[in-house]
Amino acid sequence: MELLTVCNPFWFKIDPALRYTRDVPAQPKMPPCNLYRFEGITLEVATMRLARGDLELALEPKSFRLLLFLVENRHRVLGKEEILRVVWAETAVSDNALTRAIAQIRDRLREAEANRG
Numbered sequence: 001m002e003l004l005t006v007c008n009p010f011w012f013k014i015d016p017a018l019r020y021t022r023d024v025p026a027q028p029k030m031p032p033c034n035l036y037r038f039e040g041i042t043l044e045v046a047t048m049r050l051a052r053g054d055l056e057l058a059l060e061p062k063s064f065r066l067l068l069f070l071v072e073n074r075h076r077v078l079g080k081e082e083i084l085r086v087v088w089a090e091t092a093v094s095d096n097a098l099t100r101a102i103a104q105i106r107d108r109l110r111e112a113e114a115n116r117g
Contacts, residue, residue: 033045038071040052040053041109052112057111059104059108060101066101084098
């Protein structure tokens, strides 16, 4: 699967010690990107939009954040605890929340594949 990313070229700032630092939290480790494209799917970060062509694939905000986190960290293995900590931040949730979000993402991607035509 090929992944195209369109990243913000101004992802860094210079701190007083003249070191390059991200103007984002520690996660993700890559520069923040505005747009990801894979398998005909478009993931627009700024608008929290998931689509295949003109077909909007609605995701709940947490499911969108989970998909984005998975895409941004696609080159490494992620543990359940890390995913819950980053995506759900300071919210106490059960494993069921993660299971439900993954199921929603899978459903939307299946829907996109069915409409690929």
